[in-house]
Amino acid sequence: MKVGYEEKTYEIYFNNELDSRSSMYFPPGQVLEGLLGFDAAANSRNRNLWRIFGHPFWFWPHFSGVNLFDIAEELEVEIETFTNRIPQINANLLLQYKRPVFITTSSGGEWHHWNEPYYRYSIDKDQHDLLNKIEESFGNQALVLYASPAIRSLDELVSAKQNKEIIEKSNFQKPSGLGNHRKNTYTQAGMYSIACSEPEELKNFNLISELERLDGSHNFSNTQFVINTSQIIEEVMASSTSYKKLISEYAELKKFKLIYSFLIMKVFRETTGIQWSLSIKA
Template structure:
């Protein structure tokens, strides 16, 4: 059965801890989400409408979101300039596993004790694999899954700052041609299936620290390049293209459009984008 907490709860705790333990930066999504939350509201110059909505300051002519976008584009540019030099991208696919505790579980013979298991979806894996290949050593593309069984244990580890230490990490490239991954704890190794394959796990923080910066771009070019790589790899995904079409009017604003690309990418795939930076 599935572990006793939601994937979003684990993801939230994980991100907070990662932010405190490593030189990472979560892109300015809140500013953008606030802006496009406003974008989902009605834009109208109809004074009768605003009067019905009890807007107290009449006459009111509305606000053109493209004018706001110009100011926001400049603000995002200033924000990107303030970030220390970007070293690499970290792309995380979170997985909520099943906890297999019965001897008749299919993979029990390989562990001979309780273990965790999550599915690897072909389309999702194909996207991650292509992205990993496109970025090379400029990105770490991983699956992150908790070796935690229930909400009480999750909260206890969150308080102690030990969520990452109790998570299992696999490079997406290691799971090509597999449909399942299994493990018993955070470290040591995993066994992936269909054909059983023993795979060594990684230490996330150590992996981030040792990534070589053999490729340099200034921060603004890095952000733009990242979104271009993602868009190229998502070009055949209809749902991605449909959502991006909704934002086509903002394409002239390069930083806004880049962050929108990453926002839609996350909505479609669930992959968290994090920047590994120099401190």
Template sequence: MDARYEEKTFENYFNNELDRKTSIYFPLGQVQEGIVGLDSAAHSKSWHLWRKLGYPFWFSPPFSGVELQDIANEMERYLSKEVHNIPAMKVNLLFQYKRPQFITMSSGAEWHLWKRKYFRYSLYAEQHALLSHIEATFGQDAVVLYAAPAVEDVSDLVKLKMAGTIIDNTNYRRASELNGHHRNTYIKAGTYSQACSKPKRIENFSLIELIENTEPEAQRENGQLLVKFAKRINSSMLEANGIGYLGTAFVHRMSQFKDYELERFSLFFAILTMSVFREVTGCQWIIPLSSSQNA
């Protein structure tokens, strides 16, 4: 049976705890996401949106809206200040969150591996191929992880949230570790996994240690990191276009912005690219930060 909670609930609890336990940067904050969405931003008549963009408090409907390029220009200035004033960025993390099934009967296909109740989640072939390709392409510049809780129902999930132990009770697997498999199974966080169909034991690792032990690349400015990463993501998705639905969906979504010439707003366009990437793939993009402040 499926674990008895929503995947989005786990994702929100996980991200909130990660924010408290480590120094991270969410490039796709709620303000940016609301603004970069073409459907909600271009020619928008939302008074709240324009207040966020710095328009005067007396500026209120009815009015005809603002061109998307004007929004991009405002966001470019906002993002430039924001990324300059945060610590040095270390590495790009891409999380694919999974809500597992909880297998309670011996008829489960992988029961013989554990001989007890266990968790499992399936890999979607095209999605996994894309994530594995991104991991291979970026090397040390990106870590691509599946994250799945070892939690049966929402009451246990809430208890872990209150105790601040969601991260410790989550199973992590690098995308590359699951190449050639269609499922991953585990009994609890902190122990090894068994990837299937041909069983393979994969040792666990600490997410917090992974983040803390990663060093930022020397002589790389935050804005340049964001722009470079988004361009390479865009290239990876273009390579996937025509092969399957993810690449095709990404290209179609990005085509909506073609006539606006937004590429000249490099930071804004990078955030826009990653917003569409998340929308299409479901991957959360997170960047750990250095503990020392920029000058």
């Protein structure tokens, strides 16, 4: 049976809790989109954006926005200033959320591993290969994880949200830990999983502690770290037709390295569903 809530609801609750509980977590896409409005790349109607640049929009009865290309130079400076005000970036956090099904009968294909009700999610081969490639490409400068709830119902999800237990009630797995399996199963949070083959017990996983432990050990400025991250992602996504089509819409902005880097990460999220966040120094 499917769990009684949407994956997006879990994702939102998860992100909100991570933001409230950890000073090591920073979601650059969410903050920059809200502050600068650059997500609407063609003709932004974000009045706060134009206020920053002193654009005289107040006299226009039907403000239609201004083309991003017309203010890209000023926007590049603004984003760079904002990015370098963030505490030093340690590493990337890349999360792939998975809504599981809850297996309650012995007819479930993996029941013999557990002999009790369990959670299961499918692993898409193309997506999994991509995550493995990302994990390998970043090395110790990224934490790449599947995140899936050990929560059955919407009521239980809401209670977990209210009690700030979403993270504690999530099961995490690194792509490399799942090998070539196409399903992953678990009965509880942490990292105890059976990937539909040989049972394997893995240690419990504390995401907050792991963020505090992360140390990318680099000497880059925040700006250069973001640019380097986007370059790695662009190389990883080079074979994706959808990605190439979407990023081509911003080809004229390539000369603005930081804007283009954030647009790469925006398109990466749109085409993969993988959330990009940053681990920073407290």
